[in-house]
Amino acid sequence: MSVSFTSTYLMTNEELALPVGITLDRFIMRNQEAFPFASGELSQLLRDIALAGKIINREINRAGLIDITGQMGSQNVQGEVQQKLDVIANIRFIRALKNGGEACAIISEEETEVILPGNNHGKYVVAIDPLDGSSNIDTNVSIGTIFSIYRRKTPVGTVPTSIDFLQKGREQIAAGYILYGSSTIFVYTTGKGVNGFTYDNSLGEYFLSHPQMQVSKSGKIFSCNEGNLFDFPQAIQQYIESCKRKNYAGRYIGSLVADFHRNLLKGGIYLYPPTEKTPSGKLRLLYECFPLAFIAEQAGGKATDGVQAILDIVPTDLHQRAPLYIGSQEMVDEVTQ
Ligand code: AHM
Ligand code: MG
Numbered sequence: 417m418s419v420s421f422t423s424t425y426l427m428t429n430e431e432l433a434l435p436v437g438i439t440l441d442r443f444i445m446r447n448q449e450a451f452p453f454a455s456g457e458l459s460q461l462l463r464d465i466a467l468a469g470k471i472i473n474r475e476i477n478r479a480g481l482i483d484i485t486g487q488m489g490s491q492n493v494q495g496e497v498q499q500k501l502d503v504i505a506n507i508r509f510i511r512a513l514k515n516g517g518e519a520c521a522i523i524s525e526e527e528t529e530v531i532l533p534g535n536n537h538g539k540y541v542v543a544i545d546p547l548d549g550s551s552n553i554d555t556n557v558s559i560g561t562i563f564s565i566y567r568r569k570t571p572v573g574t575v576p577t578s579i580d581f582l583q584k585g586r587e588q589i590a591a592g593y594i595l596y597g598s599s600t601i602f603v604y605t606t607g608k609g610v611n612g613f614t615y616d617n618s619l620g621e622y623f624l625s626h627p628q629m630q631v632s633k634s635g636k637i638f639s640c641n642e643g644n645l646f647d648f649p650q651a652i653q654q655y656i657e658s659c660k661r662k663n664y665a666g667r668y669i670g671s672l673v674a675d676f677h678r679n680l681l682k683g684g685i686y687l688y689p690p691t692e693k694t695p696s697g698k699l700r701l702l703y704e705c706f707p708l709a710f711i712a713e714q715a716g717g718k719a720t721d722g723v724q725a726i727l728d729i730v731p732t733d734l735h736q737r738a739p740l741y742i743g744s745q746e747m748v749d750e751v752t753q
């Protein structure tokens with residue numbers, strides 16, 4: 417049998433008109449042009465983060481070849497062991513944000529205090545988890561970066577404080593993540609839908625690959641660390657059992673960004689309930705739960721801590737934790753009922 421490789425398929429005019437193929441930079445610029453008084457600072461900030469993502473992507477790809485895997489021998493503010501790549505990613509992002517000059521303050525999972533780049537005239541503050549899914553770093557499993565951007569509360573020109581970060585999730589003006597997986601993808605929202613841009617290594621550019629992402633109302637995937645099952649609240653245990661009775665797929669990577677991204681594309685729910693060891697849940701509100709909750713809602717999904725919408729929580733601490741139930745709307749409703 418002979419197989420012909422010639423393709424006679426030509427794109428239709430509608431397909432040609434699709435915005436797929438547009439670069440992230442151009443997309444950000446076009447969005448900015450839609451706001452006549454936009455100063456361009458937010459656009460620049462997003463581009464700085466995307467650039468740092470490219471650098472981290474390169475480091476991750478070389479990780480097995482040079483001595484950047486393994487533990488650092490230190491702990492972060494949460495008392496967790498820092499991996500070398502955690503520390504490298506933290507330095508890269510902070511440097512990119514400082515050099516970009518748009519962020520007047522930064523908080524990071526890896527740093528106790530607010531980081532002040534010295535640009536007191538900047539309007540924006542950034543909360544970041546530079547490399548999420550640390551336990552997967554050494555094993556070639558997908559990891560990610562998560563970020564959240566706010567307009568500062570303190571007056572421009574003064575020294576920013578933690579007040580600038582202790583804002584409700586609903587106050588975010590942009591949020592996103594970069595997933596370093598089988599391909600690298602930058603997904604973000606500025607409150608007008610969610611768009612995903614896949615990184616083309618050979619061109620060094622992100623291209624729009626997932627325009628206007630929407631999560632299905634319901635799904636057939638549940639993602640949680642079932643090793644903790646008997647520590648979960650009774651109602652959550654029952655919910656997991658009901659998922660199993662319905663033969664839903666249990667999928668858990670252990671990297672929030674990767675689990676969230678898969679469920680966003682396929683429909684499903686991610687759960688990190690409170691446990692005995694972590695009574696407030698494990699995930700950090702400002703740079704893990706808030707940004708992903710913003711994206712989930714923008715994509716038609718939902719995120720709660722079991723009591724209220726994640727985005728309605730008013731934080732009192734920079735590194736506070738919250739339980740998280742996030743993903744397809746009906747599944748999140750069911751689990752919280
Ligand atoms: P990290 O920021 O130290 O990497 O911790 C967050 C990670 C999430 O990416 C992931 O969903 C969760 O912790 C996994 O926790 P566990 O190993 O308890 O299942
Ligand atoms: Mg993290």
